[in-house]
Amino acid sequence: MPKISKKGLHMPASPIRKLTPFADKAKLDGKKVYHLNIGQPDIETPEGMLNAIKNIDFKVWAYTASEGTLVYRKKLTEYYNKLGYNITPDNILVTTGGSEAITIAMMTCLDPGDEVIIPEPFYANYNGFACQSDIVVKPILSYIENGFALPPISEFEKLITERTKAIIICNPNNPTGYLYSKEELDELKELALKHDLYIFSDEAYREFCYDGRSFISPMHLDGLEQNVVVMDTVSKRYSACGARLGCLITKNKEIWNAGLKFAQARLSPGMVEQIAGAAAVDTPDSYFEAVNKEYTHRRDTLASALNKMEGVFCPNPGGAFYVVAQLPIDNADKFCQWMLETFSYNNQTVMMAPATGFYSTPGAGQNEVRMAYVLNNDDLEKAMTCLNEALKVYPGRVVEAESKKAKAESF
């Protein structure tokens, strides 16, 4: 029998999905499982977007241009220029989800063995995409004590070699919810210009900023035009994860032109999705206002419940819809599996993503989990009650995290 590739062996399993068989088993056993493991919002997709699908009137479900239809790219330009990106349709490549925007950005800008620096914890699938292209991820630790703020630039400088080609930031951050400030982005800009690096800006959660704070993109920074590649998706913005519709944006023509060749190889993004995506741009502001109000409420519920639990610490994030919480546990992977396999409270349990999968540094995140607040407030409260009970009886409970909370309070 022929062997599979080393790449196939080394490719990481998704830390968000790898516990799914245990969840399925728990459900088969009749347990109610609260899914906080995956960023699949329960928020309804805008009606205009769904109606666009229902109203399709073509006879042939055809390929579109590899870079996306001009109609859709024009609508996207409207959306981005309202944010001050100052782009034209020629700066956009429409992609199959944000995932493909990431893989095209990586392949276009990095060769095998080249390095990308990413503050960790980071979106776990960056590891997978890097593995696909034999790109080396250089993680740089950020810390729960200061809410996972950008690590000092001096720490980045230490990691830069002649193989360093790019820095990835995800803003607001998945998994931490951290919202980068203008000052932090300015520091990154100076670093990128000094060392001739790309800034890959994952902006999947752009629309989810709380407490009146504004979203700033590297696209807003003068002088960085040739260095920035935005990787975006409609998945979270319009609660349309199953659309698999994203885009790559860059003002660097060389990147766009090379990116187009990768896009041509796979022929075309989805046609129906682009029709729906064009309609989505006309989603009224009231939709986002209602969604943000709901998420703010949920975040408050979650963070406050967590911080009340003994030995638990959780920063109050400025954006996205995730928190990373530190728990009084020995091992997050073991704990999350135990929650599904062994524990139940009133026949309920909670599925979370062990934070270890969001770190590249071995051993980091052992006592942290990521939770997505994609359930309604009532379910969130029930899930938190369940977690609190679980922590009381978990056999691997350790008491150590209090000091972090105290440390955080001194920041």
Place this chain on the structure above:
Amino acid sequence: MPKISKKGLHMPASPIRKLTPFADKAKLDGKKVYHLNIGQPDIETPEGMLNAIKNIDFKVWAYTASEGTLVYRKKLTEYYNKLGYNITPDNILVTTGGSEAITIAMMTCLDPGDEVIIPEPFYANYNGFACQSDIVVKPILSYIENGFALPPISEFEKLITERTKAIIICNPNNPTGYLYSKEELDELKELALKHDLYIFSDEAYREFCYDGRSFISPMHLDGLEQNVVVMDTVSKRYSACGARLGCLITKNKEIWNAGLKFAQARLSPGMVEQIAGAAAVDTPDSYFEAVNKEYTHRRDTLASALNKMEGVFCPNPGGAFYVVAQLPIDNADKFCQWMLETFSYNNQTVMMAPATGFYSTPGAGQNEVRMAYVLNNDDLEKAMTCLNEALKVYPGRVVEAESKKAKAESF
């Protein structure tokens, strides 16, 4: 300014799409362009498939399982088992188009530097996908004189090294239309077993076999279960290229498990497409009968018109909807560009794909073009008239191909 990757530089542009700017210009100038360059059928998508889209009734456009929904994989199992593949839903990974099935198969089975043998001319994007994963394509020439039949196994043997991991066949073939026989597949089976190689079977055109001939898949061959990976798509089968819905099928659990990790990284295939794809499985046989009758008629029109032209030779292919024709020209790239840029007949011209892009051997296919018979018969006839006139006046005309026709007749 940071540099793009070597991979981005080396990535080939699509030979099918690279002349698009010239076609756009010709249209702007008021010329009617007959598109024979791309396999985008004009055939209508089955009504049941389009109705499934119009009738969606979900509120949240959500991710699906990374391997595809169980509902869709069950329906696909029905389809494939009617063909005698003898599979279960667990043998299927649903992919974003056939393209992703190819990239996942390659990454799962081959490491950078590993080699894949492909009879050429071959589907041009194999080159792009191989480039993405730093896989080495070893082409093996097939010949227009015998309709591009499978080259002798002794020629394959000459190319096999310890880095050889797989052979790709596309059956019926894009671009040649050649339909492989049971005997040819049996020979490949022996070769694969002898050298422990994978057979990647691209079956995008399975439903398009003419003259009463049957399609045979490597899936039908006993003893080859652990070696076969089918790469499939709904694009051509249901004239739904814009759906970007395909699948990878394998009975080799190691491949499936590793493939799932690549699928998890990109989260999910499209959700609406899977709903439509499930409905498509119930497309009545009468749809395929009508389509095949139409394509047979077109193929006959095209092949007969081509073979009547002085100095032109074109085999009469047994499947798919392409022909590769040899023309009395100096350079297919120059000729195809000239057709769009300079030539017109009654203000009309024809867009074709230069066959050079379908060969990996430098210099091969210089006097060949690929034509897709995806226009109605009337337009095809007009396109052929146009081509005939063009060949009379093309400045780079050479007379040499007649001998091939004579040679072919002696086969």
